[in-house]
Amino acid sequence: MIAGRALLSRSAPLLACLGLLAIWQVAALILKTDSFPTALEALRAVPSILGDKESLINILASLRRMAIAFSVAVAVSIPLGLMMGRNRYVASFFNPLLMITYPVPKAALMPIIMLWLGVGDLAKMLVIFLGVSLPVIYHSFQGARAVEEKMLWSGAAMGLSAAQRLIRIVLPAALPEILTGCRTGLVLALITMVTSEMIARQSGAGNILFNALDMGQYETVYAMIIVIGAMGIGLDAAFEKLRSRLVRWSEPGFDIPLSFA
Amino acid sequence: MNVRAVTTDFLLGIVPIALAIALWQAISSFGYAPVTLLPPPGLVFQRLAQQLFTGSFQHAIGATLLRLFAGFSIAVVVGVGVGLAAAASPAINAVVRPIVRVLAPLPKVALYPAMLLLVGFGHESKIALVAADALFPILLSTYYGATMVEQKLIWSAMAAGTPRHQILFKVVLPAAVPSILTGCRIGLVISCIVVFLAEMITSTEGLGHLLVTAARTFQAVDMFVPLITISLLGLILNGLLQAVRAYLLRGFPEV
Numbered sequence: 264m265i266a267g268r269a270l271l272s273r274s275a276p277l278l279a280c281l282g283l284l285a286i287w288q289v290a291a292l293i294l295k296t297d298s299f300p301t302a303l304e305a306l307r308a309v310p311s312i313l314g315d316k317e318s319l320i321n322i323l324a325s326l327r328r329m330a331i332a333f334s335v336a337v338a339v340s341i342p343l344g345l346m347m348g349r350n351r352y353v354a355s356f357f358n359p360l361l362m363i364t365y366p367v368p369k370a371a372l373m374p375i376i377m378l379w380l381g382v383g384d385l386a387k388m389l390v391i392f393l394g395v396s397l398p399v400i401y402h403s404f405q406g407a408r409a410v411e412e413k414m415l416w417s418g419a420a421m422g423l424s425a426a427q428r429l430i431r432i433v434l435p436a437a438l439p440e441i442l443t444g445c446r447t448g449l450v451l452a453l454i455t456m457v458t459s460e461m462i463a464r465q466s467g468a469g470n471i472l473f474n475a476l477d478m479g480q481y482e483t484v485y486a487m488i489i490v491i492g493a494m495g496i497g498l499d500a501a502f503e504k505l506r507s508r509l510v511r512w513s514e515p516g517f518d519i520p521l522s523f524a
Numbered sequence: 525m526n527v528r529a530v531t532t533d534f535l536l537g538i539v540p541i542a543l544a545i546a547l548w549q550a551i552s553s554f555g556y557a558p559v560t561l562l563p564p565p566g567l568v569f570q571r572l573a574q575q576l577f578t579g580s581f582q583h584a585i586g587a588t589l590l591r592l593f594a595g596f597s598i599a600v601v602v603g604v605g606v607g608l609a610a611a612a613s614p615a616i617n618a619v620v621r622p623i624v625r626v627l628a629p630l631p632k633v634a635l636y637p638a639m640l641l642l643v644g645f646g647h648e649s650k651i652a653l654v655a656a657d658a659l660f661p662i663l664l665s666t667y668y669g670a671t672m673v674e675q676k677l678i679w680s681a682m683a684a685g686t687p688r689h690q691i692l693f694k695v696v697l698p699a700a701v702p703s704i705l706t707g708c709r710i711g712l713v714i715s716c717i718v719v720f721l722a723e724m725i726t727s728t729e730g731l732g733h734l735l736v737t738a739a740r741t742f743q744a745v746d747m748f749v750p751l752i753t754i755s756l757l758g759l760i761l762n763g764l765l766q767a768v769r770a771y772l773l774r775g776f777p778e779v
Contacts (some may be wrong), residue, residue, distance in 0.1 A: 366758020
């Protein structure tokens with residue numbers, strides 16, 4: 264019975280996926296409009312997109328841009344966030360700037376950045392970088408601020424320099440919170456990637472989606488939605504697995520990301 | 525914190541913003557970038573001040589705000605409702621939890637074309653997207669806030685004779701308010717971002733649309749104005765929400 268229950272709780276997300284697809288199927292059958300194909304029709308169009316060489320290259324290029332921009336953003340944001348968390352002056356230096364830039368939609372900077380850098384990979388990666396860095400900085404900041412002072416004092420008493428304390432005490436102690444930020448950042452990277460491609464309309468997954476919409480290929484539209492959605496769910500699940508291995512010692516916090524655009 | 529510390533914080537915070545604007549001014553006045561690519565800050569702010577009093581710009585702000593509030597309100601009502609229901613009933617929780625797990629990491633922008641096809645190119649599709657994006661942070665923080673309510677509070681309420689069905693509204697909901705408001709704050713910023721993006725992708729009005737039309741005609745000045753406006757709107761709305769929070773939580777111990 265316990266094994267059955269564990270199996271059920273593990274397969275619950277899968278069941279939810281199937282349930283949502285079933286609701287879609289029923290709704291489409293009831294509405295019966297051209298612009299809303301059934302779930303089965305959309306699923307049937309997925310292989311043809313992934314099988315098409317050009318769209319596959321496009322999607323892979325999108326993912327490559329996303330991976331590079333995400334890694335660079337994480338590498339820059341974690342040290343910055345940690346320093347903000349440990350030093351009041353660094354924090355009050357950067358906080359207002361971050362507060363002003365927070366409500367600015369990063370993908371909306373695309374047209375301006377395109378003016379400067381052209382429509383190439385660099386502009387798109389810069390936009391993703393900007394989108395990812397804010398949540399990672401914020402969570403690293405929160406994590407570093409919550410580190411127990413006593414641990415730092417003991418570290419100092421044992422002769423660790425400030426930089427060593429940051430790497431050997433603050434970083435591990437803040438890791439759960441940092442990884443929460445990275446998880447939000449990952450979902451955000453995907454969102455920014457799709458949106459920037461929707462706005463720049465030159466290549467990539469977002470471009471395929473909106474070109475299909477313009478040309479009225481509704482099955483392709485919904486199939487692309489499934490592909491992008493699956494990427495989001497898959498990346499998130501993979502990252503969650505990594506996170507739970509890295510910080511097995513900490514109590515589980517939010518097990519669902521507070522994702523946003 | 526004493527007054528002096530606050531002043532130091534404030535001055536330190538001004539520095540990077542001032543530096544950024546100074547750098548911006550320097551780049552354009554030393555001629556590293558032509559005005560068509562990077563207009564000087566003075567020109568942009570002058571243009572912003574001038575635009576704020578034109579009818580068409582106010583109309584654009586109005587359209588954006590309408591969509592933002594409509595979507596955000598739907599997200600608050602649904603998010604708080606479902607979050608509370610999931611916290612109160614294990615049966616609902618068993619259904620909601622896996623669905624949220626699947627839908628939360630899904631990039632909602634990708635659903636936008638489907639919304640366009642289903643509910644049309646007008647206000648409705650943008651409102652639907654804003655609601656979908658702002659929903660999950662609010663739902664999740666309501667849920668976590670409601671499940672973290674101290675059991676003692678519920679017991680004392682029951683001992684004092686509160687009927688079972690009223691406990692949810694008289695004890696759990698008020699106790700979860702700080703957490704709900706944190707979720708609302710995230711949701712509000714998301715609403716700002718999403719409404720702008722949706723308007724950029726397909727729209728005939730609103731701030732996002734202004735940016736796109738400016739971009740098509742390479743009017744760099746007009747591209748900066750909507751961006752600064754949305755940033756200001758975000759700051760103002762955030763400030764309003766903080767005021768609401770301070771009012772609602774006036775009886776709470778430190779939050």
